[in-house]
Amino acid sequence: MDSIGRHILDLSRRGLLRGATGLAALAALAPATRAQPATARFPFTLGVASGDPWPDGFVIWTRLAPEPLQADGDMPPSPVPVAWEVAEDRRFARIAARGTAIAEPGFAHAVHVEVAGLPPGRPWFYRFRAGAHESAVGQARTAPAAGATPARLRFALAGCQHYEHGHFTAWRHIAAEPELDFVFHYGDYIYEYAGRSPGQGGWGPVVRGHLGGETMSLADYRQRYAQYRTDPDLQAAHAAHAFLPSYDDHEVDNNWAGPHSEEDGRGRFPVAVPPEVFALRKAAAFQAWYEHMPVRRAALPRGADITAYRRLDYGRLLRVNVLDTRQFRDDQPCGDGVKRACEEVFRADAQMLGTAQERWLIEGMTGSPARWNILAQQVPMMRREFRDGGIAMDKWDAYPAARQRLLDAMAERRTPNPVILSGDVHVALAATIRRRPEDTASAPVASEFTATSITSEGDGAEMTRAGEELLRRNPDIALFHRRRGYCVGEATARRLAMDFVSLPFVTRDGAPRETAARFVVEAGEAGVKAGGG
Numbered sequence: 001m002d003s004i005g006r007h008i009l010d011l012s013r014r015g016l017l018r019g020a021t022g023l024a025a026l027a028a029l030a031p032a033t034r035a036q037p038a039t040a041r042f043p044f045t046l047g048v049a050s051g052d053p054w055p056d057g058f059v060i061w062t063r064l065a066p067e068p069l070q071a072d073g074d075m076p077p078s079p080v081p082v083a084w085e086v087a088e089d090r091r092f093a094r095i096a097a098r099g100t101a102i103a104e105p106g107f108a109h110a111v112h113v114e115v116a117g118l119p120p121g122r123p124w125f126y127r128f129r130a131g132a133h134e135s136a137v138g139q140a141r142t143a144p145a146a147g148a149t150p151a152r153l154r155f156a157l158a159g160c161q162h163y164e165h166g167h168f169t170a171w172r173h174i175a176a177e178p179e180l181d182f183v184f185h186y187g188d189y190i191y192e193y194a195g196r197s198p199g200q201g202g203w204g205p206v207v208r209g210h211l212g213g214e215t216m217s218l219a220d221y222r223q224r225y226a227q228y229r230t231d232p233d234l235q236a237a238h239a240a241h242a243f244l245p246s247y248d249d250h251e252v253d254n255n256w257a258g259p260h261s262e263e264d265g266r267g268r269f270p271v272a273v274p275p276e277v278f279a280l281r282k283a284a285a286f287q288a289w290y291e292h293m294p295v296r297r298a299a300l301p302r303g304a305d306i307t308a309y310r311r312l313d314y315g316r317l318l319r320v321n322v323l324d325t326r327q328f329r330d331d332q333p334c335g336d337g338v339k340r341a342c343e344e345v346f347r348a349d350a351q352m353l354g355t356a357q358e359r360w361l362i363e364g365m366t367g368s369p370a371r372w373n374i375l376a377q378q379v380p381m382m383r384r385e386f387r388d389g390g391i392a393m394d395k396w397d398a399y400p401a402a403r404q405r406l407l408d409a410m411a412e413r414r415t416p417n418p419v420i421l422s423g424d425v426h427v428a429l430a431a432t433i434r435r436r437p438e439d440t441a442s443a444p445v446a447s448e449f450t451a452t453s454i455t456s457e458g459d460g461a462e463m464t465r466a467g468e469e470l471l472r473r474n475p476d477i478a479l480f481h482r483r484r485g486y487c488v489g490e491a492t493a494r495r496l497a498m499d500f501v502s503l504p505f506v507t508r509d510g511a512p513r514e515t516a517a518r519f520v521v522e523a524g525e526a527g528v529k530a531g532g533g
């Protein structure tokens, strides 16, 4: 018997179901548990997803919701068994693992299975069944074995997908990208804002409206995720590749910071939302995020607390530190916004990651076995000085002491090839990060790639006056490109190459995939260089 055959035996012995007739048995079991079958109507309207690959498995996800935009997806308030299968082949002739999960009403009938016991470094196919209904087929790759040195790894970087601002064409192109080991989603998966009608004024164009008002309750956030997830292009991307999901601000509230909502009693918001009240909103937002993301049980929130930072290793080639730059940070200094630094910016104990996460990250960068050490996070770390010398108070620029601690650690602990991934600002950027970002004569220690948005702020433009000014003032920024799109990275032992994929428009459907720029980092040489074949 080959090793995969043994895995089937092991899992069926341990699992709820035995033998090869598991799905059929389950189909018979579901109606028997209730008078009206919960799954009389097609329940897999939100598609399937996979995430957080380890060498021996990954999370597979689905959610039962016959009417996804209605409360609770129009599911009855009872648990429903869902059968799952993982196979070597798309036709499910060679099953590697199977089992049954229970879709709980308290979790919006979402299902998270942590599949384990699979061989490393190869593609897998998965599907679900509830009642007589079968889900779409999803695909994921197990990570390479711990000591392995894969010849290459490919990944995508994307986020900021305001549903109203455009079509998710970029996700359709990501779905078609060949052989991605993972898609890092840096956040702004949803936007919390109230729905607008096409033509209505405000921030960004409206090509399709949000349902409902600003999201505040669990029901609101669930409906918002469901609305986004009904998009076929987004579903296709989830079905095609494993994601590493994280969140930024809009999964909860614009520019929230630690216990503080955007309405923090300062600057534009003189009346603060009390932290204990904001905690209720965070708890609702985190629960809905967990319910809709293919993440491991370690990321299950406990009220307003969640542990979403984590580390994923891809053999000895790549280490990904997924960071949380929202939950543990100080409130934005100087009343937020873009302005010249006030004294508060230079506080010596500035926190962006919080002490526990910062210590965990530095430990993971010290003596790392990986050739490339990725900081997969949300807001740009590069220095961005704007017109009149202003900086953005929501980014690392306004937390310089925290940034310096990390850059010093990278240099002193000799972290191999640190590469920072970010997003949030709706523009594609590539930058060299120096030991002291304010001093362009100090030595380069890292490289940063910032993905533009999937849709946020509509079609955009390749260059703007502000972009020209930014490049003029910040010589370490090598690229500014303000169309919509995403990044695709390819890492080998020798170099990490990043393609900036751009779409000429998103306010109409069907934009082609264009490569706006390609930058590389050579191993052993911090900093970004244009071009490279």
Ligand SMILES: [Fe+2]
Binding pocket: 160, 161, 188, 250, 424, 425, 453, 456
């Ligand atoms: Fe955004």
